[in-house]
Amino acid sequence: MRTGHFQETTGQLIALTDSPAVIGWTGVLIAGLLAAPLVVGNYELTLMVTVLIAVVGAVGLNLLTGTTGLISLGQAGFLAVGAYGNAVLMVDYGWPVWLSLPAGGVVSALISLLVGIPSLRLKGLYLAITTLAFSFIVSHVILYAEPITHGPNGIFVNGAKILGVNVQKGPALYYLTLFVAVCVVLMVLNMQRTRLGRGWLAIRDHDIAARAMGIDLTRYKLLAFVVSSFIVGIAGGLLSLQIRFINIDVFGLILSIEALAIIILGGMGSVAGAIMGAVFLTLLPEAIRIAFNLILTPGSAFYSTYVYEIRGVAYGAVIVAFLRFKPDGLIGLWRDARKYWSNWPLAY
Amino acid sequence: MSFLKLDGVTKTFGGLTAVNAVDLTVEKGQIYSLIGPNGAGKTTLFNLISSIFPVSAGRITFDGQDITRTPTHAMAGLGMARTFQNLAVFKHETVVNNILVGLHSSLRTDLFSAAIFWGRARREEIRARERAEEIIEFLEIEDLRDLPVGTLSYGQQKRVELGRALAVDPKLLLLDEMVSGMNQEEREEIGRFVLDLKEELGMTVFMVEHDMGIVMDISDRVCVMHHGSKIAEGTPAEVSADPVVIEAYLGSRSRAA
Ligand SMILES: Nc1ncnc2c1ncn2[C@@H]1O[C@H](COP(=O)(O)OP(=O)(O)O)[C@@H](O)[C@H]1O
């Protein structure tokens, strides 16, 4: 049985973690992630980039929906704005990618005010519908603002270089995405342990009490929108670098739903949960593909014919199962497991 | 100069006048109690003072400042904190985090320093955490520190809510039915805390309370509301001997029976 330990200074109390084990395992994880390109093949590396982009997007959405309690079905819209922001600035205006990528985030953050300000008084389902409508509007604007967005033709995103290295493929893309993901995670973890993060959580749990404690609802809700969309916009920019061709079809409703599914699955409000959810849901189709390949006779076209249907059913089943049996998500499972081991061999 | 002053404060909800032209004055350092039958308008009056609702008419001044139109979130910064009749804790958050929210308006961290969490933001968080620990010690809830508030007993949650209000470092503390739902022992402890606040910190406490034991024991002044209007005010002894008050209480009780 592990015993509790006690902190000596308040500095230790407010640290991100006080446990040597957590620091140790995080170190191992980071080392593993850094070494990955040396070990895994191209296909796996591409998959890892996809996972990391999902992590960035999920951590961003989680800030708005999980932490602040503002349900958004507009994730695809913010991803699109970030992706187009990055693509247009980089391709048509020749900005270097290290500038166009954050600039895409800034554009997304500014645009979020357009949906944030009018929906300040909305909550729950009403806000979900409003943000959904927002993402449709984004699609339309992109489609019709042809002089800027190339409309239905889409944009080829090529030639992103940092220090002369092409960062749109292989290890370079992977390291760029990893760097962004780590920065975003650290930033959000930090915000969550200051008055900002507590303000957001307070709004989610009890907005009247939050106001009585001095939290300006307007300001904090808009701040949550801005920070969240900045992060999601950057995820969109990374996506545009990875897939190298964007048009509005990339940013369909299904993307918003998947994003919400990720944070529900991971456990609302927790950064670690959002990460776990992103990893799990991004790899789920992969696991299904492998499973089908094992079951089906070689050469069967069943999986490739019904790939979208199979995925849809699997997503649905997983989400329903979690909502029914483990509403606090993967992070809840993780906490239970940890409690079990640290108390072992006692039951509680 | 009176500390908290209400002039003709009125609140109507549609056709219903929940608070009707109430005048009252709370002096600095007092424990001032507001009593009255259910539905008398006590909670509504608190909601007007803390600016949760705008007044329909009247004027409220606090510490020499007109606060009639001040937004709710500015109240904490002016030195006013409150608890709610029905628990209004952040139930998914730990006890420490609930109390830290009370410190919100005394902290300055902005977006960028929060994201970096270095230098000023870090120092500020350390100070905040130390202050939160002091409050936790004062309220004797050290063991609950890291538990989500939603998992605590009703009495414990009330105590956390009190702690959160104290974290505001208020000059005026509004307590709405603090001890309802508590057992006798818990009630006496809360009574003792409130007296400590007045005597050791010189805090002004304005409380809505149904527990006549506590009201009579610790109040400096008592105000009685009935059907939205103030019907009596005075020392505990004066009020409890007032025939108008007795009639209001007995009248409402016989109607309820
Ligand atoms: N938000 C509201 N909307 C409409 N009526 C309200 C509202 N809040 C309180 N009331 C009404 O105002 C009256 C006074 O209520 P309240 O202030 O809660 O009484 P007390 O706290 O003295 O029991 C009641 O008739 C109540 O129904």
Ligand SMILES: [Mg+2]
């Ligand atoms: Mg009441």
